[in-house]
Amino acid sequence: MLTIFRDLFRYNREFRIGALLTGFIVAFATLSFVSPYPPQDVWVVPPDLPPSLTYWFGTTSRGQDVFWQLTFAIRNTMLFGFSVAILSRLFSIAIGMWSGYKGGFVDRVLMSINDTFIVIPLFPLLVLFYFVMRDKMSWPLLALAMACLGWSYDARLIRSVAMSLKSREFTQQSVFSGMRTSEIVLQEHLPYVLPIVFYTTMNNMNWSIGLEVTLSVLGFTNIDTPTIGVMIYWANQHTAMVAGIWWWFFFPVLFVVILFIGLFLLAISMNEYIDPRSRLARMGAMRE
Amino acid sequence: MISAAPSFAANAEPAAERVLTVRNLRAYYQTRYFGISREVRAVDGVSLHVDRNEIYGLAGESSCGKTTLIKTIVRAIRPPLTVVGGSVTFNFTGRDRDIYALNRRELENIRWRHLSYILQGSMNVLNPVRRVRHSFVDFAYRHMKKPMPEFLQLIESHLDRVRLESTVLDAYPHELSGGMRQRVTIALASICRPDFIIADEPTTALDVVVQKDVLTMLREVQREIRSSMILVTHDIGVHANVTDRLGIMYAGRLVEEGRTVDVIRNPRHPYTSHLVSSLPRIGDVTQKRGLEGAPPNLANPPLGCRFHPRCPLAMETCRAEHPPMVDVTPGHRVACWVTAPPKQPVAVQ
Numbered sequence: 001m002l003t004i005f006r007d008l009f010r011y012n013r014e015f016r017i018g019a020l021l022t023g024f025i026v027a028f029a030t031l032s033f034v035s036p037y038p039p040q041d042v043w044v045v046p047p048d049l050p051p052s053l054t055y056w057f058g059t060t061s062r063g064q065d066v067f068w069q070l071t072f073a074i075r076n077t078m079l080f081g082f083s084v085a086i087l088s089r090l091f092s093i094a095i096g097m098w099s100g101y102k103g104g105f106v107d108r109v110l111m112s113i114n115d116t117f118i119v120i121p122l123f124p125l126l127v128l129f130y131f132v133m134r135d136k137m138s139w140p141l142l143a144l145a146m147a148c149l150g151w152s153y154d155a156r157l158i159r160s161v162a163m164s165l166k167s168r169e170f171t172q173q174s175v176f177s178g179m180r181t182s183e184i185v186l187q188e189h190l191p192y193v194l195p196i197v198f199y200t201t202m203n204n205m206n207w208s209i210g211l212e213v214t215l216s217v218l219g220f221t222n223i224d225t226p227t228i229g230v231m232i233y234w235a236n237q238h239t240a241m242v243a244g245i246w247w248w249f250f251f252p253v254l255f256v257v258i259l260f261i262g263l264f265l266l267a268i269s270m271n272e273y274i275d276p277r278s279r280l281a282r283m284g285a286m287r288e
Numbered sequence: 289m290i291s292a293a294p295s296f297a298a299n300a301e302p303a304a305e306r307v308l309t310v311r312n313l314r315a316y317y318q319t320r321y322f323g324i325s326r327e328v329r330a331v332d333g334v335s336l337h338v339d340r341n342e343i344y345g346l347a348g349e350s351s352c353g354k355t356t357l358i359k360t361i362v363r364a365i366r367p368p369l370t371v372v373g374g375s376v377t378f379n380f381t382g383r384d385r386d387i388y389a390l391n392r393r394e395l396e397n398i399r400w401r402h403l404s405y406i407l408q409g410s411m412n413v414l415n416p417v418r419r420v421r422h423s424f425v426d427f428a429y430r431h432m433k434k435p436m437p438e439f440l441q442l443i444e445s446h447l448d449r450v451r452l453e454s455t456v457l458d459a460y461p462h463e464l465s466g467g468m469r470q471r472v473t474i475a476l477a478s479i480c481r482p483d484f485i486i487a488d489e490p491t492t493a494l495d496v497v498v499q500k501d502v503l504t505m506l507r508e509v510q511r512e513i514r515s516s517m518i519l520v521t522h523d524i525g526v527h528a529n530v531t532d533r534l535g536i537m538y539a540g541r542l543v544e545e546g547r548t549v550d551v552i553r554n555p556r557h558p559y560t561s562h563l564v565s566s567l568p569r570i571g572d573v574t575q576k577r578g579l580e581g582a583p584p585n586l587a588n589p590p591l592g593c594r595f596h597p598r599c600p601l602a603m604e605t606c607r608a609e610h611p612p613m614v615d616v617t618p619g620h621r622v623a624c625w626v627t628a629p630p631k632q633p634v635a636v637q
Contacts, residue, residue: 168412169407169408169409169410169412169413170412170413170414170415170416170423172364172407172413173407173413173427174426174427175364176362176364176399176405176407177399177400177426177427177428177430177431178395178396178399178400178430178431179426179427179430183426187418187426188415188418188426191415191417191418192415192416192417
């Protein structure tokens with residue numbers, strides 16, 4: 001596993017740039033643990049100061065240091081995206097593989113549920129969800145809601161792979177040798193599907209971060225916890241754009257764009273990993 | 289090739305012990321879409337038997353039901369393939385058991401230990417994302433009832449038998465050549481020393497040199513563990529070299545069966561004659577002529593003898609009634625109204 005990452009880093013440009021960008025954001029986010037100010041506190045520094053040597057990214061109109069505020073924001077945003085991605089992977093793997101392998105009636109039932117989720121308009125549903133929950137709205141709850149909505153496309157993708165695997169000779173051989181369905185799916189098919197799961201995880205993180213920012217900017221989330229969207233929300237509340245406090249929204253946007261590009265590049269370089277033959281031919285692992 | 293062949297055929301003993309008996313087996317692909325039912329009679333009334341320590345060959349052109357017959361014999365069938373009639377009886381432990389009467393557990397117990405199956409396209413039976421070692425563990429370990437270290441040791445010594453180094457165990461299938469993969473598959477099928485091996489086109493994708501290697505190996509393994517075997521291939525040359533008895537299939541039915549030497553030297557069914565005469569012989573410069581037409585659609589097979597639309601000898605009876613299997617010489621059975629007419633009138637169906 002480690003050599004795969006080393007080779008990917010060495011021979012694949014997309015992976016290298018993606019890993020560097022994502023790594024930079026992760027490192028930045030870990031700085032939040034040494035922040036001198038608690039994230040919720042306001043009026044800890046003089047307001048509205050432009051970037052300087054003392055305050056690298058300037059200060060907000062609420063008297064917060066943008067630099068330290070951003071470390072919390074990007075950490076929470078990433079954690080949110082990650083938990084949505086992991087939760088929705090559980091759904092999409094389970095449903096996709098079961099549906100693809102079983103076929104027939106099970107497949108038809110699961111896929112009609114799946115297609116229902118694909119056509120449901122997400123954004124109005126999440127706004128509605130906010131108005132129903134109101135004060136009870138929390139980030140774990142929102143993550144769960146989005147995971148319940150975000151699995152359907154990938155479940156279809158995984159199902160199609162599982163269907164193709166089902167008709168291969170090694171599956172027939174497994175059935176002949178008396179392996180149970182669960183064993184076939186988990187031992188024989190899952191390793192085949194995992195690279196695709198990695199790939200969709202990255203994409204799903206991008207999707208959920210994008211949706212989180214959209215919802216927060218409009219104020220449809222819990223606005224007490226700093227995230228990228230919440231930072232922009234507060235900047236808008238204090239008319240930062242009109243007042244010329246550009247650093248308040250510029251740095252969050254810049255960092256989330258870096259994170260986006262990083263994750264996107266990691267996702268497309270996973271293509272390289274998905275096909276072991278092209279991977280081995282193009283990289284050093286074959287030469288030993 | 290043929291004249292040099294029958295070295296192995298001498299093994300067949302006349303009064304040997306039956307291991308497999310197939311009686312009047314019928315297996316159809318039954319589909320039903322939008323209220324329209326369709327039935328493809330891929331195996332229609334096949335009877336055959338295989339003795340202990342015997343290699344039985346099955347030949348015939350594509351889509352004549354060879355693979356379906358094999359799948360039905362090992363009970364590796366999935367809908368739409370359905371067994372409509374007949375029986376498949378194995379005798380492994382001194383007792384006749386109908387394979388379709390076994391429950392899941394009993395079936396699991398005979399598979400691999402007694403009955404193993406090399407699938408068609410067997411180059412692909414290894415999971416491309418699992419190392420070869422894992423394939424052995426996944427497929428065969430459960431049947432061995434041995435502790436894991438002993439099992440792994442056994443794999444290595446068994447691989448030695450098919451002339452593979454134990455390093456292949458750590459390889460992924462795509463890192464092996466076609467011949468090596470084929471040998472791994474044979475090792476996989478024979479590791480439990482089964483009484484019965486069924487090999488469906490084990491050498492079809494290989495070039496002739498590797499083919500010879502693999503067949504020799506298969507035969508050696510078979511001799512060593514004294515198992516019976518059904519070998520399916522449409523290559524008559526392979527049958528001449530390897531099998532003891534040979535059955536020729538056409539359109540879902542067995543049309544001729546006998547000792548391989550007899551069938552090839554002295555074919556009685558017009559289809560077999562054409563099949564055998566299509567083989568090139570060294571020194572033979574005559575133009576080879578193909579047989580006109582194609583095998584019939586099994587969803588709607590012709591009445592009577594299924595070969596009659598293509599048969600140069602066809603006569604009136606052939607179009608109306610299906611010919612019965614008749615012994616022309618002891619052990620050599622043919623189903624043809626013209627070349628092997630029944631001695632006395634037989635009531636058909």
